[in-house]
Amino acid sequence: MEHNSSNFIRNIIKEDIESGKHKEIITRFPPEPNGYLHIGHAKSIVINFGLADEFNGKTNLRFDDTNPSKEDQEYVDSIKEDVQWLGFEWDSMLYASNYFDEMYKRAILLIKKEKAYVDDLTAEQIREFRGSLTEPGKESPYRNRSIEENLDLFERMKNGEFENGSKVLRAKIDMSSPNLNLRDPVIYRVSHAEHHNTGDKWCIYPMYDFAHPLEDAIEGITHSICTTEFEDHRPLYDWVVAECEMENVPRQYEFGRLNITNTVMSKRKLKQLVDEGYVDGWDDPRMPTVSGLRRRGYTPEAIREFVKETGVSKNSGTVESAMLEHFVREDLKLKALRTMGILRPLKVVITNYPEGQVEMLDAENNPENPEMGTRQIPFSREIYIEQDDFMENPPKKYFRLFPGNEVRLKHAYFIKCEEFIKDEEGNVVELHCTYDPETKSGTGFTGRKVKGTIHWVDASQAVPAEFRLYEPLIKDEELEAAEQSGEETTFLDHVNPNSLQIVQGFVEPNMKDVKAHDKFQFFRHGYFNVDPKNSTPEKPVFNLIVSLKSSFKL
RNA sequence: UGGGCUAUAGCCAAGCGGUAAGGCAACGGAUUUUGAUUCCGUCAUUCGAAGGUUCGAGUCCUUCUAGCCCAGCCA
Numbered sequence: 001m002e003h004n005s006s007n008f009i010r011n012i013i014k015e016d017i018e019s020g021k022h023k024e025i026i027t028r029f030p031p032e033p034n035g036y037l038h039i040g041h042a043k044s045i046v047i048n049f050g051l052a053d054e055f056n057g058k059t060n061l062r063f064d065d066t067n068p069s070k071e072d073q074e075y076v077d078s079i080k081e082d083v084q085w086l087g088f089e090w091d092s093m094l095y096a097s098n099y100f101d102e103m104y105k106r107a108i109l110l111i112k113k114e115k116a117y118v119d120d121l122t123a124e125q126i127r128e129f130r131g132s133l134t135e136p137g138k139e140s141p142y143r144n145r146s147i148e149e150n151l152d153l154f155e156r157m158k159n160g161e162f163e164n165g166s167k168v169l170r171a172k173i174d175m176s177s178p179n180l181n182l183r184d185p186v187i188y189r190v191s192h193a194e195h196h197n198t199g200d201k202w203c204i205y206p207m208y209d210f211a212h213p214l215e216d217a218i219e220g221i222t223h224s225i226c227t228t229e230f231e232d233h234r235p236l237y238d239w240v241v242a243e244c245e246m247e248n249v250p251r252q253y254e255f256g257r258l259n260i261t262n263t264v265m266s267k268r269k270l271k272q273l274v275d276e277g278y279v280d281g282w283d284d285p286r287m288p289t290v291s292g293l294r295r296r297g298y299t300p301e302a303i304r305e306f307v308k309e310t311g312v313s314k315n316s317g318t319v320e321s322a323m324l325e326h327f328v329r330e331d332l333k334l335k336a337l338r339t340m341g342i343l344r345p346l347k348v349v350i351t352n353y354p355e356g357q358v359e360m361l362d363a364e365n366n367p368e369n370p371e372m373g374t375r376q377i378p379f380s381r382e383i384y385i386e387q388d389d390f391m392e393n394p395p396k397k398y399f400r401l402f403p404g405n406e407v408r409l410k411h412a413y414f415i416k417c418e419e420f421i422k423d424e425e426g427n428v429v430e431l432h433c434t435y436d437p438e439t440k441s442g443t444g445f446t447g448r449k450v451k452g453t454i455h456w457v458d459a460s461q462a463v464p465a466e467f468r469l470y471e472p473l474i475k476d477e478e479l480e481a482a483e484q485s486g487e488e489t490t491f492l493d494h495v496n497p498n499s500l501q502i503v504q505g506f507v508e509p510n511m512k513d514v515k516a517h518d519k520f521q522f523f524r525h526g527y528f529n530v531d532p533k534n535s536t537p538e539k540p541v542f543n544l545i546v547s548l549k550s551s552f553k554l
Numbered sequence: 555u556g557g558g559c560u561a562u563a564g565c566c567a568a569g570c571g572g573u574a575a576g577g578c579a580a581c582g583g584a585u586u587u588u589g590a591u592u593c594c595g596u597c598a599u600u601c602g603a604a605g606g607u608u609c610g611a612g613u614c615c616u617u618c619u620a621g622c623c624c625a626g627c628c629a
Contacts, residue, residue, distance in 0.1 A: 005568045066629080123626080207628085211629095230623095254559085313560090313566085317566060318566090454588090548588075548589095549591090550590075
């Protein structure tokens with residue numbers, strides 16, 4: 001689809017290619033394997049892989065596994081699955097840990113150039129010595145150790161002679177820099193931890209600020225694209241590449257993170273929702289994780305188009321969730337079979353229809369996509385309709401069923417409401433209607449018109465089904481109101497109690513054979529996905545992906 | 555209050571000295587066997603504010619204002 005407007009990173013790449021700075025571009029998607037991917041990562045994926053595709057370049061999938069205490073193989077597997085599901089293929093799959101030997105050598109080079117030193121200060125002391133946003137830092141008393149002593153100490157760090165936290169390797173830059181990242185950043189720490197890839201080979205691990213530029217340079221990455229919070233790390237990134245005398249000089253470019261209304265995106269908050277049981281797991285359909293969106297029924301195409309249309313800039317804005325929803329409807333419109341499902345059933349007896357008679361009616365599978373063909377659906381004396389489609393005392397402009405009113409049953413006949421039956425509590429539990437055989441769909445009947453068309457399911461062959469209806473987990477308005485009222489509150493206090501609503505209804509008989517992830521449009525409701533975990537042939541479970549739009553207001 | 559970054563409609567976003575693209579939302583109207591879809595139309599005399607340069611400024615200069623990020627041995 002060609003609706004991309006330009007963005008600053010694409011413009012830079014275009015210039016770099018036109019000027020001959022690069023013949024081929026190489027980007028990378030560098031997740032840390034310590035959690036599940038969410039739609040914010042999807043944006044990074046689309047940008048990195050998308051730009052490389054566009055300019056015939058390459059993209060590496062590189063796991064930034066420099067902190068073994070947090071990382072795990074489980075996450076690398078899920079990340080690979082998510083990237084592929086989103087529709088992208090990496091050129092090489094790599095690990096930062098592949099370069100630990102090379103990084104170690106470059107650290108020694110820094111020591112030899114008197115650009116790095118081993119520091120014995122504790123973590124707390126280092127923090128104190130760093131100064132503050134407005135005050136310069138102080139130099140560590142260990143800052144001017146000899147090259148020989150530093151070399152010896154660093155080797156012994158590597159050999160495991162020191163405990164976690166007892167020593168670090170620091171870059172020697174400038175303790176009075178206004179950029180805190182340049183105040184002698186730690187580049188190696190001691191960690192006696194089992195690494196998912198290198199096992200117990202290493203007792204020291206490089207820090208992100210040292211490792212990342214080296215990884216990019218080693219792989220020949222031309223454009224290292226990340227989010228804006230890394231902007232003040234760029235001088236350090238460039239320092240590392242230069243001082244480590246790397247042959248390739250990658251450039252870092254930063255774009256603004258994706259935020260979506262009524263959605264929490266931070267890994268920490270998502271983890272809280274999972275750990276504290278507010279949701280079913282990382283793939284709960286209410287979660288903005290890639291696995292959650294997949295289970296909900298969002299398609300890769302919709303996610304990609306959404307990301308492209310929101311654009312790439314350095315602003316930190318918040319996109320309305322309506323925009324994401326728009327792109328799912330757009331994608332599913334021609335793909336999803338249109339069928340009838342009753343979420344909240346109300347029985348209707350068609351009193352003048354012969355008892356025991358069943359007729360088969362033709363129904364188009366998707367009027368906007370005739371290639372999807374037609375199907376046959378049964379019709380008989382008893383059907384279910386939606387409770388909402390009957391009102392005893394309707395307001396003006398209510399086009400559905402009420403005493404004496406006639407409507408069209410989709411694909412079938414006109415029916416007229418003759419009487420309604422209530423239970424002891426006053427709830428309407430059954431309708432008696434009459435039908436007009438003249439008005440059968442497809443016969444071209446033009447004798448009279450009705451204002452409303454409602455959907456229905458034949459009661460004798462209806463398949464019981466579960467529908468899971470979703471609302472946002474967090475509503476921004478409520479959260480903001482609470483925050484502004486000054487009360488002490490966290491987002492967890494405002495998890496929407498209606499975020500999941502489960503109802504039991506019926507679907508057409510031919511829905512018996514649905515498979516996981518089949519997607520349908522239930523007429524007048526919305527798009528639904530067959531839940532891959534809980535759906536069974538006896539009792540299909542449908543997740544609401546997104547409702548149809550509606551201009552009807554009661 | 556040190557440094558970095560950002561500011562174009564309700565939201566996202568193009569724009570690169572020549573007179574404000576596009577998408578979402580909203581609102582009219584037509585078509586409709588989904589109150590959907592589709593179609594057609596409306597929606598920034600003005601670009602955070604104020605000055606200045608220029609024949610001409612969203613684009614250049616100055617000052618101001620607001621918002622975001624940074625003091626992990628996380629990434």
